Amino acid sequence: MTVNGSSVEILLDMADLVRPNAVRAAAALKLADHLSGRPMTAGELAERAGAHEGMLGKLLRYLVELGILDADDAGRYTLTELGEPLRRDSPQSVGQYLSAEGLFGRIELGLVGLLHSVRTGEPCHAAAFGREYWDEINNDPVFVPALEAEGNQQIAWDAELIIEAYDWSRARRVLDVGGNDGTLLIELLTRHPHLHGTVLDLPNLARIAQRRIEQAGLADRAGAVAASFFDPLPTGYDVYLLSGILGDWSDERSITILRNCAEAAGPEGRVLLADIHLRVPAGTPNAARLELFLAASMPRPSRSVDELRELGRSAGLRVTWEGPSTPVRSLLEFSLAETAATGAESPREPAHA
Structure with a gap:
């Protein structure tokens, strides 16, 4: 296959880390929930979310580029249809799942250490964050809300x-x-x-x-x-x-x-x-991705x-x-x-x- 400009663009897009991290940061800050009532400026959102106004403003402008938010001439932001599932009260909410401070979100962020896993066969989380996943989740108070929100409400896995x-x-x-x-x-x-x-x-x-x-x-x-x-x-x-x-x-x-x-x-x-x-049963959609994810996340x-x-x-x-x-x-x-x-x-x- 001849490498052309289109292939380069596709590869660069595949390797982009800014976009997924921006979405996960938005989920962790609950921006969609804060915007569910009325439009807000960067300053108002920073106060609500406990964020740095200047950095939050940059994140908000990028989320507009992604189509997750809209902004009016007065600098007030609103949620788009694309961003609605980031609301925690959405019927198909992915806000907690994608949150950088959520249980699943933290696992997936650890995949930045995938190279370590491929070289050693070991899970990647400690290589990325310096602590094993359960040690971090179970000792850092920042993850208590996630443990409460995402915890099991009933037995599962044929228990x-x-x-x-x-x-x-x-x-x-x-x-x-x-x-x-x-x-x-x-x-x-x-x-x-x-x-x-x-x-x-x-x-x-x-x-x-x-x-x-x-x-x-x-x-x-x-x-x-x-x-x-x-x-x-x-x-x-x-x-x-x-x-x-x-x-x-x-x-x-x-x-x-x-x-x-x-x-x-x-x-x-x-x-x-x-x-x-x-x-991972044969024929499972995205089986190769799931196998890689499991192997990199668990010994x-x-x-x-x-x-x-x-x-x-x-x-x-x-x-x-x-x-x-x-x-x-x-x-x-x-x-x-x-x-x-x-x-x-x-x-x-x-x-x-």
Whole structure:
């Protein structure tokens, strides 16, 4: 193919970073929401959005060029039809999704470190921002609104298997390790009234989980603690639940997480691994883009059950039960290898989907 002016323009347009960052900045500043009532000047918007008036003015003029905003002769800005989905109250809103301070927006901004991923095979977020994604999201207060706005309101990724397929009658206390905002634990305790539980996660999510547990009327049976699963875990729980955790971590760090669970569980406890498998099915639209995005964002988006078994073995664990599986979820119960080997409890028969 002959390289011509048109090809150069297309490539330059493909590589442009100003346009996507301008849109994401507009979403983070909630400019569309501020303009939903009446036209505003740059000064008025700067006061509303907590922005630098001079820089905001430059952003606003560029958004006019993009067709997201209009401006009149008096320098007042209004939202166009193209910009309407940036409003948080729009029926098809993408404002929170695109926000540079949103959970998904922050992941995608980390892709500026893609070269690091291609060279090393490692996720790109730390190369771009100096901190791993979950460490940043869970410790920086600026992301608390995003965690609250974008958090799960109901269980997903076939988490129903955790609640219904596992024999919870043998347990009384469960620690949801990396339990996010408490959605899964709340549903688990609601369905199994004999259970007591705790969410363990980093500070931002632990605070949100505690509040949601109280709002659900479960404060007498549940709570949340701020801690890292890379540190020693609290003891005394019957089940240490890991739901959708290991895909975000390398094999080495996943083994550390499993080993910490094993040490806390001791010979009497169990580790229930409910891993999520993010495979891109053949024929998926934009499959190559999605595969690249997942590989650059997560160390291991999908592991086979055999690979998960091997991780457990490396952490000193042995499978004592294999639950049903779906294309996106598997269930494995582990106990300490030496306990299983001495016959303290015979392995239960595997269940099948």
